[in-house]
Amino acid sequence: MNDVALAKRANRKLKTTKPFIIPYLVWIAIFLVLPSLILIFLALTSYDFSPNAEFSFTIENWKYVFGSEYASNVFWPAVIRSVLISLCVTLLCLIIGYPVALFMTKMNRIARGILMAFLILPLWCNQVLRIVSWRTIFEILNLNYNEFYIMNIIISMTAMYLPFMILPIYTVLEKIDNKVIEASYDLGCSNAQSLFRVVLPMSLGGIVSGIIMTFLPSLTTFEVSDAISYNTVILVGNMIYSRFQGTGGYNVGSIFSLLVVMFTIVGFVLILKVDKEGETLI
């Protein structure tokens, strides 16, 4: 079959499958595109949906976020705190998760199934429940005090996001042909050399996906610090959350949100750079 015929055939196929994606497109339009537009709108105006709000374009909100005393004393420190905590969580997930993923590829089918279940089953349980149970654990361990809060947050977030590090790395590792690893031994690699020169570089795509899948969500969680530190450790997520409680904070909150969205987009571009087929995103 020539290229033209193939293209025609693909086109025909597209026509028949098109109607079925409409519900999803509608969903995206209502819950993703529209809110984003509203965020941009709120960030650029003084209107905030309150009963006597006035409408005018303004850059006051931006001045507030980037110039005010509140911003430099509360918001930006919270951003830095969030980034540092997320970095810790991501690093911990990687250090704990990579060996697990590697080990999983060498297990027999049954053992791997059991381990996989241990990874995935907790995800089926509500996230808030899991966080609260962590708090209970810290209480039992007598760690539920001010000076331990940041550590507690890091531990519970690491536990929460670990599967999202392990699974993409495992997906990539599992696809590596064992013959390639044998080839590295054949050419003189020790176990460590084989790991660092062949296995690790070949699983880079999975590592990047794993990092992004843990770093970005942990950057914006608010419920963990909320529950674990009784809202005393303020993170970006908490700041956004509090701005949209009640009225009056929508405009500044939108800017916070947009900053996070930008982070996400940068992360997504990074994934695409490393993993062109997008196979590790699943």
Added chain:
Amino acid sequence: MSKILVELKNICKSFGEQEVLHDFNLYIMENEFVTLLGPSGCGKTTLLRMIGGFDSPTSGEIYFDGKLINDVEPNKRQINTVFQRYALFPHLNVFGNVAFGLKLLKLSKEEIEKRVMDALRQVHLEEYRDRKIDTLSGGQMQRVAMARAIILKPKLLLLDEPLAALDRKLRQDLQYELKDMQRSLGITFIYVTHDQEEALTMSDTVVVMNEGRILQIGTPEMIYNEPKTRFVANFIGESTIVDGQMVKDYIVKFEGVNFKCTYTGFSKNEEVDVVIRPEDLLIVDEKDSKLNGVIDSKTFQGSIHEINIIVDSGKEYTVHTTKDYPLGLRVGLTIDPENITVMKKPGINTYSGVIIDSKTVKISDDMVLEYERVQEDGLPFEEFDEGEEVVVRILTQDVLLDDIEESDFEGVIKDIKKRDMYYDVYIEVNGKEIISSTSKIHHVGETTGIWIKPEKVMISNEREEEESE
């Protein structure tokens, strides 16, 4: 004078219950091009992996350059491998793949550059040094795999079906290149393939394997012209195999006709297999031959016509000729004496026995065997009755000699006769004689344990036997 580079002694390998290699013995000389040839599942790849260090034998010894290497890690062996489907590193480009082994040796940049480019030149890929692996064609990947393996100047190169994934034309080109490269590099090659044409074209020595055993070792000419077993004759090239009888030295009888041949040393009227290659049969006029038949079907295959002739006994013979003949023509067939290959039939121990129950059969007071009937064509078995008299047959190659403790019964070795690839060991078990074909060395007068796998014990009804005789 060349010396032995690799020696395999009594190698056995089992995966769980399944025995992949059975008491395997082989030595390979320096600078030899050896091909392990056999159908898939014959154990050839397992053998290669054991030499490379990726598998270890269940028992037996592997010597490389005079040293026992059973427990030497693959990265410590002076052996490199060209893997099936190449196993190139996808995260490195062509240069990176070829340089991989050298970089581990911590050589200087200039040295690596020079040697990689030399290797790439050898496989005609200089311009491809910066190409990514996934942009290469199959043939190019094969060449990168070659360059990557030879750059470390190994004493031994293992090649696991390196050309299997390529198309026919490219495969033929690369066969010559590989052979040339082997000659110019002076490296010993062990080449695994299931393609008999490849094996015959390239090798100095061909090792034909089946079911974990060596069937024949020899030069390509020897293997082709004088196959030692039915399996080899069938596997290497096309052939017609007929039952025959050695009437006396130099005379073999098949299809009721006496033919001159070049074989001696058989007992009088010994039953044999006769192998005839299609290109050795000549079509002549009916009255010039005693072997006559009718042309039944034919196909044109480019340089030759393949003609199938059904002779008067009903047996079909395949003939390759350059001349075309009409269908239905009655013709005669002749063959030169030196083109007739005569093979010994596989040895069989035959006994009469009595069924004890559905699992055991008694041959004598000292020889009670377990048996297990193997379903062959899906037909249900007729159960034997207790006390029923039966004929028990065991191929001599299925009689295994082992430690006395683990054996079914024991006996004393009375005689040993050297055959082509193995020894026939004659053992006396309290008055009964049993023959075992084995490649292990035994000594006359020794007491040995004997065991036979239940599924290898062939039992048939005596009544049926008489009817079919």
